[in-house]
Amino acid sequence: MAAKKQTTEVRQDEIARAALELVGTRGMKGLSMAAIARKVGIVPSAIYRHYRNKDDVVDAILDYLQRGLGGNVRTIAYLEGTALERLHFLLMKHIELIQQNKSIPVVVFSAEVYKGSPRRRVKLLGIIESYLAEIAAVVVQGQNEGAIRDELDPKTVAIMFMGLIQPSTILWHLSVGGYDVAKQAEAAWPVFRRAIEMDSSP
Amino acid sequence: MAAKKQTTEVRQDEIARAALELVGTRGMKGLSMAAIARKVGIVPSAIYRHYRNKDDVVDAILDYLQRGLGGNVRTIAYLEGTALERLHFLLMKHIELIQQNKSIPVVVFSAEVYKGSPRRRVKLLGIIESYLAEIAAVVVQGQNEGAIRDELDPKTVAIMFMGLIQPSTILWHLSVGGYDVAKQAEAAWPVFRRAIEMDSSP
DNA sequence: GCTCCATGTGAAGAAACATTCACATAGTTT
DNA sequence: AAACTATGTGAATGTTTCTTCACATGGAGC
Incomplete structure (x- = not known):
């Protein structure tokens, strides 16, 4: 189940939106790389193609x-x-x-x-x-x-x-x-x- | 370096105070059992003599x-x-x-x-x-x-x-x-x- | 002074999590 | 069509943290 490839601009935006939503529903504690990835439809490690680390996502x-x-x-x-x-x-x-x-x-x-x-x-x-x-x-x-x-x-x-x-x-x-x-x-x-x-x- | 023994009433209060202070300075993320214990002057596992788990402390x-x-x-x-x-x-x-x-x-x-x-x-x-x-x-x-x-x-x-x-x-x-x-x-x-x-x- | 129980200790287990890496692959350029 | 590059994957690693457990000990009551 490979996710469709996207440019890093698109993914960065998707990841930021997903992260914002997660914080709203589950709080900062619920903001895990795994949860973000699941929401975007990719695998956790794929996030690192678009952000250096979790801090950058925040x-x-x-x-x-x-x-x-x-x-x-x-x-x-x-x-x-x-x-x-x-x-x-x-x-x-x-x-x-x-x-x-x-x-x-x-x-x-x-x-x-x-x-x-x-x-x-x-x-x-x-x-x-x-x-x-x-x-x-x-x-x-x-x-x-x-x-x-x-x-x-x-x-x-x-x-x-x-x-x-x-x-x-x-x-x-x-x-x-x-x-x-x-x-x-x-x-x-x-x-x-x-x-x-x-x-x-x- | 054994801590002086206290009744559970005293310790419960100490732990709650320490926890409240920790949340104020470091946020919920900084509220670890280890940090609470250090502040109170006991060992993390000792907290479980006075509270069932972290949820109860919160x-x-x-x-x-x-x-x-x-x-x-x-x-x-x-x-x-x-x-x-x-x-x-x-x-x-x-x-x-x-x-x-x-x-x-x-x-x-x-x-x-x-x-x-x-x-x-x-x-x-x-x-x-x-x-x-x-x-x-x-x-x-x-x-x-x-x-x-x-x-x-x-x-x-x-x-x-x-x-x-x-x-x-x-x-x-x-x-x-x-x-x-x-x-x-x-x-x-x-x-x-x-x-x-x-x-x-x- | 002795016994017993509540409290304290340190080690160890288990789970969650961020991050890295080698490998796979899609899409673009040549 | 071939090659290259950017993106995606899955496994593995190291760290942090909560929690449990067997054992130690201090002090209250007899």
């Missing part, structure tokens, strides 16, 4: 993540509308992303990914920091528009924004799909909006 | 966690003051707890703990759910006091409350202590408070 997962989150922010960068509208849109986009790719939160929140690997720790931190920076930039725009209160620290707001999604996703995983992440986010948004928006009454 | 970590969080909520249950004051106090208490015991977030957010063990998944979910329920109860009290807006769903608010802390703790771990969790929480609190409190102007 790095590929992070690259995948980076592209996903980065693409999200770029989407709203080119959007019309007020800053508050764009923040709301980003929230929905973010939820869409993690619902389509439920493994992402597991990777981001799992200490297993970075404990013991300073290089990966820095990499993951960079991914999150740059995401936060983009959110903070939108907040600043909102402040310039006069829609978001001036006295708020943009970074504080950005971190709070992340907090709108994080607990829900964890509860979603813990309850095996029992929580409606989108619903919770939709309910939380107007509350959050009220917290940051400028007083309408002068 | 369960003991969760029990430890449950007692910690439960104690926190019980503290504010007997507090004087308005609901908003008590929520603020709970926020600070929570931060104090996770700062003294930095391993807690790692355990709660690490999918490794519950992936592959439905029983542990349910257990962890129960711990978090009951914590959320206690927060929601305080929110309801606030609504009865006329301090928190009636139209808000208490559970939504409780989950948002969790979101005040979670992102900071993850950033704290990722930046190896670079983030000031307490500071971020103190900055976020007035924003959150503004979001949920009743309009002062009638």
